[in-house]
Amino acid sequence: MNYRILLVEDEEHLRDTIKLNLELEGYTVIATGDGLDALNTIREGRFNLVILDIMIPTMNGLDVCERIRLENRDTPILVLSAKNSSEDRVKGLKLGANDYLTKPFNLEELLLRVGILVKSGLKGTEKEKDLYRYRFGDNEVDFSTYTVTNSKGSFQITKRETMLLKLLIEKKDQVVSREQILEKVWGYDVFPSTRTIDNFILAFRKYFEQDPKNPKHLHSVRGVGYKFTD
Amino acid sequence: MNYRILLVEDEEHLRDTIKLNLELEGYTVIATGDGLDALNTIREGRFNLVILDIMIPTMNGLDVCERIRLENRDTPILVLSAKNSSEDRVKGLKLGANDYLTKPFNLEELLLRVGILVKSGLKGTEKEKDLYRYRFGDNEVDFSTYTVTNSKGSFQITKRETMLLKLLIEKKDQVVSREQILEKVWGYDVFPSTRTIDNFILAFRKYFEQDPKNPKHLHSVRGVGYKFTD
């Protein structure tokens, strides 16, 4: 079996070291030092693991992590960081990283953890359904099939809608600004007008709310953005 | 789903704290402070995760770790330790631990890592369905002979078609992304264009659908992939 690993690390020397060692272990390694680059690469190819330094230029590494998770639920992510505060580790793990390693690290430990992650990803791309379901009101959303079920019946929503909904639910009870939404769901280089987001919310209200005019779950916060509550 | 966790920790106070917190998260926790005890317990019951302090009395925690791995390949192990030397971490990971956390640790981080491990262990539980024959609509597919029988008659399909069809049927009612399809049917290092997959689906619709224009079994999910339903 040929395992493919995407390595995102900006320090050139370290990048080469890690790449070399992983290749000696038999992995195929694609390496880049840039976050945007990484996102593009991951969209094109398939990987068994992403090793991600969160202190990279161009964009925040944690955002890269979150974005990979919005688009792609399966690929394991191993986060590297110079910060050793537990808050940072917690933040990384919350955004969907599968493991977190602090620099400087023991190379052998890295290789061991890589081995563990790569294998765990293999066991089955499909995970338990419950992990991808979310219930609120009389709605049930299945993020793996893009399906919504409620009293009105059962229907499909689109990928974009799913990503946005996921983001709002992740940040439940918090206001998410339009900028944040654009950044996370659409990316750094695309800038649709703000009407677009409104239209998505509009659609959500039609899908999920008993009375779309008096939303119980999808609230507008004037001048800022939107907020999801149960 | 009821997850069962075995907690092995000799400091009583810490043990109670962890146990309580895990239970608040909804896990069932069996706790013990003794290594031998732990081995006996794990032989009796099935667990989704073992949390193991390697500084426990009666026997060396690393030995316990090794024993568990010898007897039981699947159960994830999370090692706790006061030692923070990388050699110790490497030693633990080499003996089969899936993760390693140093005391004192952030409780939230522990809970997050527990969540990740418990889920990763699940993936393996799912058994590959051994499909031999499958019926849907007025079609009957025999995967061993690559033969399809329906009202239009009986004919052969190719190996690749069979692989793809099997994948879609295994993931019935779920959206299978193009990436997943490529990964499973073509492998990691082959990159045919997306048109290829489309053509296979096209063929399937001609084979299996009464009205290929309004497919009842092979649905497109725009921007993602395809979905099979009965």
Add this chain to the structure above:
DNA sequence: AGGTTTCTGACAATCGAATGACAAATCCTG
């Protein structure tokens, strides 16, 4: 309070990327 400005709701119109459809080229395998 009243008038002004800014923001969101609502929906129609438009655009463009993803897919459908099929032909042609290439790759295999015997």
Add this chain to the structure above:
DNA sequence: CAGGATTTGTCATTCGATTGTCAGAAACCT
């Protein structure tokens, strides 16, 4: 080399995403 299997190329079509517009609601400011 023949013949099917697989892949690529091209154009048509469809559907989701985006923009534009306007009305009404909320905030702002004397």
